[in-house]
């Protein structure tokens with residue numbers, strides 16, 4: 001199972017909403033499947049929606065070319081679309 005790495009910035013932040021839901025909540029083993037995408041939309045993205053460090057998290061994922069998992073309220077597919085359009089930073 002692949003889980004979010006909580007050793008990286010910004011997930012060390014005490015303000016990260018996902019710290020409250022457990023290490024396996026954002027597991028990416030079924031990433032790219034219809035089930036994962038449904039789960040992301042219903043369960044994962046809402047956790048990010050109210051996260052105080054959402055912008056910083058997304059920016060970190062873009063800068064570090066993070067290819068797996070939900071970061072900053074976006075799935076890998078959504079982040080790839082931003083990168084394809086040349087977006088590297090986000091407004092806070």
Ligand code: SF4
Pocket residue numbers: 010011016017018019047048049051052053054055057058070071072073
């Ligand atoms: S935006 Fe989402 S993935 Fe990033 S720290 Fe907040 S809850 Fe976790």
